[in-house]
Amino acid sequence: MLMPTALQNSYRYCQSIARQRARNFYYGFRLLPRSRRNALCAVYAVMRYCDDVADGNADSVEKAQRLRQWRESLGRALQGDYEGNPILQAFHHAVRQYAIPAEYFWELIAGAEMDLSIHRYRTFEDLHQYCYRVASVVGLCSLHILGFRDPAATMLAEECGIAFQLTNILRDLRQDAQSGRIYLPLEDLERFHYPAEALEAGIANPQFQQLMLFEVARAHSFYQRAFPLIGMVEPESRPALWTLISIYRGILKAIERNPEAVFIRRAGLSGIEKVGVVLRAAALQLQRKAGWEPRWERLHA
Incomplete structure (x- = not known):
């Protein structure tokens, strides 16, 4: 089945993040069939955002707020509301396609929050x-x-x-x-x-x-x-x-x-x-x- 253009663009955006930032992981990604590779890139992009917030230059209060907002955005994305964010449609598609439990992403954000305190x-x-x-x-x-x-x-x-x-x-x-x-x-x-x-x-x-x-x-x-x-x-x-x-x-x-x-x-x-x-x-x-x-x-x- 042909993938809708908006979803293709979302996956392409996630792929560009993985190529630029996943200096070790992307070598393995390239050996996967396209659908599995696309899904890993989408999940990586979501997780990369968490890391960037935790490791960024903002103060801990702002970081905590941004992580809370990201958690809420992911929750809405899983209901089909992507808020114009180029990552979220691919994320939603990957989670549904491979039946990834949503709680894994909440745990990841909790881990990023641990770095704040x-x-x-x-x-x-x-x-x-x-x-x-x-x-x-x-x-x-x-x-x-x-x-x-x-x-x-x-x-x-x-x-x-x-x-x-x-x-x-x-x-x-x-x-x-x-x-x-x-x-x-x-x-x-x-x-x-x-x-x-x-x-x-x-x-x-x-x-x-x-x-x-x-x-x-x-x-x-x-x-x-x-x-x-x-x-x-x-x-x-x-x-x-x-x-x-x-x-x-x-x-x-x-x-x-x-x-x-x-x-x-x-x-x-x-x-x-x-x-x-x-x-x-x-x-x-x-x-x-x-x-x-x-x-x-x-x-x-």
């Missing part, structure tokens, strides 16, 4: 709730778009989201500390005798090295538990999910090799390295179409 976390349990809201729900939304049949996939999608967010936290230590946010649990800093003041000052001493090895190992454990998810999504979605996990785990490995570098530059894969991951996934996708199903969870890039 909570700047440190005492325990990993406390941090876990934040990670669930800002990352696991992203994994759950994506799971509906990628397609799944086994209910156990939802737990693995949550684990995958936690793995991604823990990687983000380690990657962005310097930037977050400079803005007054410390996401590493304070109980971990205390365990390794590394005070928050040292983190804010960017001191890479032996205590910092031990702390980082501990945090990297924790993140790796979430990736290990999440790997079976690749084989649980629809076959046509597996190369994309494998690509996303491989790129994010590659960032974690870069941090593991040189932890103190997070105080100097943002860890990441080069464009060439990301293209290499995509090409490998594309080659495996061709093998799958030829009748051989890769053991994706064993093909760790």
Whole structure:
């Protein structure tokens, strides 16, 4: 069925946001069939707005108001009122097409609101709730778009989201500390005798090295538990999910090799390295179409 022009334009707008802003995710998006790719771009655009508000320069009162307004706008969009916003029609269409529960988006906004008032976390349990809201729900939304049949996939999608967010936290230590946010649990800093003041000052001493090895190992454990998810999504979605996990785990490995570098530059894969991951996934996708199903969870890039 031909998509109405207004809906096509909404999806194009969301695609442009994903191309410009999703520096890691978009590499995986490109491997998906068009409808799944379009839906992920629409969901990404909605979530990108939340992040931009939380990380923007406005004061916390204005940010809270904008997040409340966004929650209301999403609610109206789900009733068919798009208010002229170029994101919302594609968002509504994607949510209906892939039966994405609306509560995931309310959880995401609640996570963004946490950033307005909570700047440190005492325990990993406390941090876990934040990670669930800002990352696991992203994994759950994506799971509906990628397609799944086994209910156990939802737990693995949550684990995958936690793995991604823990990687983000380690990657962005310097930037977050400079803005007054410390996401590493304070109980971990205390365990390794590394005070928050040292983190804010960017001191890479032996205590910092031990702390980082501990945090990297924790993140790796979430990736290990999440790997079976690749084989649980629809076959046509597996190369994309494998690509996303491989790129994010590659960032974690870069941090593991040189932890103190997070105080100097943002860890990441080069464009060439990301293209290499995509090409490998594309080659495996061709093998799958030829009748051989890769053991994706064993093909760790």
